[in-house]
Amino acid sequence: MKRFKGLAVPYFVWLILxxxxxxxxxxxxxxxxxxxxNLDGAYWSLDSYRRLADPSILKAxxxxxxxxxxxxxxxxxxxxxxxYFLSFSTHIKNKQLFLLLLILPMWCNSMLxxxxxxxxxxxxxxxxxxxxxxxxxxxxxxxxxxxxxMVFPIFTVLEKMDRSLIxxxxxxxxxxxKTFLKITFPxxxxxxxxxxxxxxxxxxxxxxxxxxxxxGKVRLMGNLIQAVFEKNNYNFGSLLSLLxxxxxxxxxxxxxxxxxxxxxxxxxxxxx
Amino acid sequence: xxxxxxxxALLIAFTIFATITLSTPNTVLYLLNWGEYIDDSLVQQFxxxxxxxxxxxxxxxxxxxxxxxxxxxxxxxxxxxxDYMVRKxxxxxxxxELDVKNTNYTALSxxxxxxxxxxxxxxxxxxxxxxxxxxxxxxxAPYFCGxxxxxxxxxxxxxDSVVKENGFRALFDRSLYASPIKIGMYDTARxxxxxxxxxxxxxxxxxxxxxxxxxxIEPALQDEIIKALKDAHFDEFGNDALKRNxxxxxxxxxxxxxxxxxxxxxxxxxxxQSNIAFNVxxxxxxxxxxxxxxxxxxxxxxxxxxxxVDFMLQEDHAFQNAQAIGYSPCLKSVCDRxxxxxxxxxxxxxxxxxxxxxSLKDFLTRYPMYLDPFGSVSELYMFEPKSNDYLTTCEAxxxxxx
Numbered sequence: 250m251k252r253f254k255g256l257a258v259p260y261f262v263w264l265i266l267x268x269x270x271x272x273x274x275x276x277x278x279x280x281x282x283x284x285x286x287n288l289d290g291a292y293w294s295l296d297s298y299r300r301l302a303d304p305s306i307l308k309a310x311x312x313x314x315x316x317x318x319x320x321x322x323x324x325x326x327x328x329x330x331x332x333y334f335l336s337f338s339t340h341i342k343n344k345q346l347f348l349l350l351l352i353l354p355m356w357c358n359s360m361l362x363x364x365x366x367x368x369x370x371x372x373x374x375x376x377x378x379x380x381x382x383x384x385x386x387x388x389x390x391x392x393x394x395x396x397x398x399m400v401f402p403i404f405t406v407l408e409k410m411d412r413s414l415i416x417x418x419x420x421x422x423x424x425x426x427k428t429f430l431k432i433t434f435p436x437x438x439x440x441x442x443x444x445x446x447x448x449x450x451x452x453x454x455x456x457x458x459x460x461x462x463x464x465g466k467v468r469l470m471g472n473l474i475q476a477v478f479e480k481n482n483y484n485f486g487s488l489l490s491l492l493x494x495x496x497x498x499x500x501x502x503x504x505x506x507x508x509x510x511x512x513x514x515x516x517x518x519x520x521x
Numbered sequence: 522x523x524x525x526x527x528x529x530a531l532l533i534a535f536t537i538f539a540t541i542t543l544s545t546p547n548t549v550l551y552l553l554n555w556g557e558y559i560d561d562s563l564v565q566q567f568x569x570x571x572x573x574x575x576x577x578x579x580x581x582x583x584x585x586x587x588x589x590x591x592x593x594x595x596x597x598x599x600x601x602x603x604d605y606m607v608r609k610x611x612x613x614x615x616x617x618e619l620d621v622k623n624t625n626y627t628a629l630s631x632x633x634x635x636x637x638x639x640x641x642x643x644x645x646x647x648x649x650x651x652x653x654x655x656x657x658x659x660x661x662a663p664y665f666c667g668x669x670x671x672x673x674x675x676x677x678x679x680x681d682s683v684v685k686e687n688g689f690r691a692l693f694d695r696s697l698y699a700s701p702i703k704i705g706m707y708d709t710a711r712x713x714x715x716x717x718x719x720x721x722x723x724x725x726x727x728x729x730x731x732x733x734x735x736x737x738i739e740p741a742l743q744d745e746i747i748k749a750l751k752d753a754h755f756d757e758f759g760n761d762a763l764k765r766n767x768x769x770x771x772x773x774x775x776x777x778x779x780x781x782x783x784x785x786x787x788x789x790x791x792x793x794q795s796n797i798a799f800n801v802x803x804x805x806x807x808x809x810x811x812x813x814x815x816x817x818x819x820x821x822x823x824x825x826x827x828x829x830v831d832f833m834l835q836e837d838h839a840f841q842n843a844q845a846i847g848y849s850p851c852l853k854s855v856c857d858r859x860x861x862x863x864x865x866x867x868x869x870x871x872x873x874x875x876x877x878x879x880s881l882k883d884f885l886t887r888y889p890m891y892l893d894p895f896g897s898v899s900e901l902y903m904f905e906p907k908s909n910d911y912l913t914t915c916e917a918x919x920x921x922x923x
Contacts, residue, residue, distance in 0.1 A: 284909070285588060285591070285909075287591060296910070300913070300917070303917050303921075304921075305917055305920040305921035306917070306920070308920075308921075308923075309920055309923070312923065376771075382757065382758070463923075464708070464757060464758050464759055465706075465708040465757075465758025465759065465919075465923075466758060466923055467923060468919070468920050468922070468923035472920075473916065473917075473920050476710065476916040476919075476920075477913055477916055479582060479584055479585060479588075480584050480909055480912035480913055480915075480916060481584050481587065481588060481909045481912075482909040482910065482912065482913040485913055
């Protein structure tokens with residue numbers, strides 16, 4: 250193993266340059282009042298932290314989490330069956346083609362797709378529904394954008410699953426639905442948790458969808474951060490970004506923790 | 522044989538290389554501008570005249586322009602920021618003096634005879650060196666100007682009278698109307714703040730309830746603004762789409778810049794409409810703005826940059842640009858030119874064979890504010906967001922509405 254250690258060096262350089270250094274820079278920036286990243290005439294100040302007291306910030310964070318929650322839920326409800334049938338169906342000869350169809354929309358720029366939805370919602374027969382500027386429309390477009398991120402991890406886990414377990418279950422006379430609940434689903438949870446994280450992260454932090462589809466009526470954390478950075482307030486922008494990162498890290502950590510606990514319990518079961 | 526092939530290949534490679542090198546202009550002008558804010562054919566003409574290439578980059582705010590200039594990653598030769606940003610860039614030493622002696626406007630340093638009187642007055646009042654208190658006119662050349670206005674649909678006659686009587690209050694006070702109407706607000710946070718303050722007949726730069734304009738907006742005033750913006754129950758927040766929605770009648774009224782109206786008007790004509798069902802009104806308490814060409818210190822081709830500013834200031838070009846863009850011209854000569862062309866029977870849209878043609882004369886009679894955006898304003902301000910802090914507070918106010 251030692252021989253390959255050198256191969257990890259680029260990764261660490263990458264990590265330090267693009268994660269550690271920016272994070273430290275942002276932490277320092279939160280304690281300053283500066284003109285953007287220009288530190289001439291900058292001084293230490295807690296002004297950014299004072300701004301956190303504004304209740305609208307908590308609201309934006311909450312809105313982001315709510316939108317991300319519903320997005321994850323719908324992606325799961327739509328994505329799991331798709332992954333399941335793709336993996337288990339004996340009728341589909343060319344799975345690769347179906348997978349390709351799933352990622353096909355991603356070949357075109359996401360901004361283009363978002364604007365297309367906006368135009369679609371504004372057509373004569375959809376505009377009476379007043380979809381534009383609602384949470385529902387933002388969630389809908391977010392779901393369509395990130396659905397593949399849910400399908401793929403689940404599909405991969407299902408593909409790798411040992412089918413003889415399911416055969417054994419049915420041989421022992423367990424009904425199909427119970428087999429799914431007791432065997433297939435628990436074994437696919439790893440894929441689900443990856444999917445949840447992969448959808449949750451961009452859904453909670455993005456700003457393009459809420460900006461375009463929300464039309465100023467749906468304001469998420471991403472919008473606020475983008476606006477603040479655009480106004481050259483890197484100090485408060487950094488603080489908001491860090492705050493969002495911390496909240497999301499905690500949530501993702503919780504999901505990972507649940508997964509770990511589940512795994513350990515399983516091992517315990519087997520050992521017992 | 523091999524030698525022949527190799528020499529032939531070398532010859533072809535050389536020819537291709539030489540063609541590419543010769544056909545690529547050796548000079549490049551980096552222009553930092555707003556979207557759809559310059560007549561493309563003028564850019565082309567400039568490229569041909571100077572045998573150069575103009576690389577255009579667009580932004581959506583003066584702040585973004587500022588960040589791009591100071592970051593220095595692209596050596597912009599000419600930028601067209603808004604008034605207050607011109608001052609900020611100047612104060613921080615990011616602007617180079619224009620080479621006024623080598624332009625068609627040798628008197629560029631004293632605007633009196635070049636720019637419209639109203640604009641000249643504004644500049645003399647607001648664009649002063651923060652240290653010496655003197656004008657720094659040789660550092661910028663106004664490009665287009667305008668005023669904060671209201672575009673409204675004329676389908677509901679009630680809106681017309683309410684807008685004309687109440688100015689920006691028409692955006693915030695639904696009790697002024699007998700019928701339910703749809704109101705759109707621009708999604709730029711600082712404009713919402715300015716619109717509200719002006720609706721109360723106040724200075725849009727006000728930051729304290731006692732009327733002072735120092736520092737950041739005080740909490741009590743913030744609360745007042747948030748409450749008013751919430752109570753307004755805007756039907757739509759947007760930017761470019763607002764004017765189109767008023768033009769099509771799906772909104773009754775929106776806040777916007779004067780130039781947006783003329784943009785929408787021209788579009789309506791070119792779509793073949795002859796019954797224009799929307800109009801514009803500049804409230805008696807309003808704010809002026811102008812954008813100006815500047816040469817940032819990042820400029821690498823000072824001569825070409827000056828040539829560009831000079832090119833855009835020439836009457837023919839400025840006139841053509843104004844016609845194409847729809848914002849109000851800053852040059853006196855262009856305003857005079859409009860009147861001359863109108864007398865000569867020129868058309869704003871179409872010609873004698875067009876069904877929905879509009880003569881320039883009728884256009885100027887109907888919309889006198891085009892050449893004189895500040896004429897009907899009794900209390901004219903210059904809205905200038907002072908600091909990043911102020912702008913952040915505006916964003917927080919906007920954020921409170923959702």
